[in-house]
Amino acid sequence: MHEAAARPASGIRREGIAPAGFPESRPPPMTTPTTQKDPWQEMLKRFNEAARRLDLDEGVWKILSEADLELKVSIPVVMDNGKVEVFTGYRVQHSRAMGPCKGGIRYDLGVNIAEVKALAAWMTWKCAVVNLPFGGAKGGVICDPSKLSMRELEVLTRRYTAAISDIIGPDRDVPAPDVGTNDQIMAWVMDTYSMRKHETAAAVVTGKPLLLGGSRGRADATGRGIFDILQHAAHRFRLDLRTARVVIQGFGNVGGTAARYFHEAGIKVVGLSDVKGAIYNPNGIDVHRVREHVTKNRFLAGFPGAESIDAKDLLTLPCEVLVPAAVENQITEQNAARIQAKLIIEGANGPTTDEADKILEGKGVVVVPDILANAGGVTVSYFEWVQDRAGFFWPESEVNQRLDEVMHRSFAEVAEMAEKKKVSLRIGAYMLAVERVAQVYKLRGIYA
Ligand code: NAD
Numbered sequence: 001m002h003e004a005a006a007r008p009a010s011g012i013r014r015e016g017i018a019p020a021g022f023p024e025s026r027p028p029p030m031t032t033p034t035t036q037k038d039p040w041q042e043m044l045k046r047f048n049e050a051a052r053r054l055d056l057d058e059g060v061w062k063i064l065s066e067a068d069l070e071l072k073v074s075i076p077v078v079m080d081n082g083k084v085e086v087f088t089g090y091r092v093q094h095s096r097a098m099g100p101c102k103g104g105i106r107y108d109l110g111v112n113i114a115e116v117k118a119l120a121a122w123m124t125w126k127c128a129v130v131n132l133p134f135g136g137a138k139g140g141v142i143c144d145p146s147k148l149s150m151r152e153l154e155v156l157t158r159r160y161t162a163a164i165s166d167i168i169g170p171d172r173d174v175p176a177p178d179v180g181t182n183d184q185i186m187a188w189v190m191d192t193y194s195m196r197k198h199e200t201a202a203a204v205v206t207g208k209p210l211l212l213g214g215s216r217g218r219a220d221a222t223g224r225g226i227f228d229i230l231q232h233a234a235h236r237f238r239l240d241l242r243t244a245r246v247v248i249q250g251f252g253n254v255g256g257t258a259a260r261y262f263h264e265a266g267i268k269v270v271g272l273s274d275v276k277g278a279i280y281n282p283n284g285i286d287v288h289r290v291r292e293h294v295t296k297n298r299f300l301a302g303f304p305g306a307e308s309i310d311a312k313d314l315l316t317l318p319c320e321v322l323v324p325a326a327v328e329n330q331i332t333e334q335n336a337a338r339i340q341a342k343l344i345i346e347g348a349n350g351p352t353t354d355e356a357d358k359i360l361e362g363k364g365v366v367v368v369p370d371i372l373a374n375a376g377g378v379t380v381s382y383f384e385w386v387q388d389r390a391g392f393f394w395p396e397s398e399v400n401q402r403l404d405e406v407m408h409r410s411f412a413e414v415a416e417m418a419e420k421k422k423v424s425l426r427i428g429a430y431m432l433a434v435e436r437v438a439q440v441y442k443l444r445g446i447y448a
Contacts, residue, residue, distance in 0.1 A: 037329045037353055039118035045354045047121070050430035053421060060441045064124075064434070067117050068135075069093040073163035075141065077156050080149050087156060089141040091164045093173055094120035097440045100171050101137030102127055102378060104178030104207075105160075105185070111140035115328070119178075122349050123378070126371040128433035130410045132382045137173050139164065145180045157185050161192040168193065170203035170389065176381050177207040179252070179327070183219075187212055203388035206381035215384035217399035218377075223257025224400065225376015226323065226347050227265070228407035229368055233343055236415060237366050245282070245319040247271035247341070250326030251300060254347040254374065256291065258323055263287035271309075271317045273326070274300050278314040281306035315339060324351035331356045339365065346370040361424055369426035371433065372414050379406045 103123040124136030202213035268284040325347030336359035418428025
């Protein structure tokens, strides 16, 4: 049984209350697991293929097939009704070879150890693809933040931070927001850690509010990076963006921001979805108006400028570009053959299963993998960490210019690897990442 299903929902349900940081405009995170596929196994399939093609050292292969550290914590919280609820949280550090670990914290009912492990490993590969001095980690708490009051959310976050505070730190492991968490939650993590260490540790988390040492440009970074990648991929694979139709799954931080960038560049967005449903207009959707609608109504449903469609039909709509930007395992062997897009840019982590990859490759669909396509977020998180440590902050134009350079260079390196080794962009990206991590293991040796 899925772990989320085993947890009592009573006591954490406070219908109608939107905690601070989760204003009515923000859609809640998903509340059900999306598939039975084990994301850790999906990650391993790709890693093993890259390792085989690289003829990877057997010892390094074994090390990277496991996480360095898996921590499971119980988080007791006195709820607003006076009762104690015990939540389960995780922090996984997949690889510490490249530097301090980096990776978000997810608050969602679907969180489970296989997912957190996979997300941690994807962070190892992602940081290596864009050449950041970080290893990979991820954390998660099984909860539905949209059902918690602001006080409950703060207490949960502080107790979770206390429980993992011996393994995080600016030189150890630096969390960031992910699905269901935001800058306010990062502020509480930073404060709790700082109080315990008797210091101001701004660099212990990224994605913080600007006043606490956040970076300009961080909120838009993942969406902006996807826009960068779209332009490079369109150029390389000769796709005319003036006539291209784009469909985006997920209208949160990643999908919503990418949609805004596309729309402002005059690229036609024809389909959008969130956890409650999907909308479609073959003539193009006014993304600014959608954002206004979502600010007022929280969800896409009822947007007057498009027709409501069944969410399961979104991914197979007629379009040239598809951006899955919600959760894992959305493009599967069940729908891959029906996908009409020529180019898929993975905004979410792990949205495409291994079987689906093979079907898409057979159809000639180009997939820009998550570990490259959505690396804009961790890249600007790295910039934030650098700025915090220097105590010197950059203007947004400098952040964006450096981000664009990283995305441009990384796309070119992945494309070159894929072409040289005659593999997909995904396996090319894994090969680039695994090779870099393996070189570091070789130089450092194995501590005994
Ligand atoms: P978010 O919580 O801001 O938004 C998620 C969106 O997806 C919401 O619109 C939600 O309604 C929708 N959604 C959830 N389940 C869905 C489903 N089954 N079908 C359709 N829509 C669904 O989260 P986010 O930060 O935008 O993250 C989205 C994905 O991108 C995740 O996989 C995350 O790990 C990945 N990611 C995020 C960042 C970042 O900087 N935020 C960086 C890299 C990768």
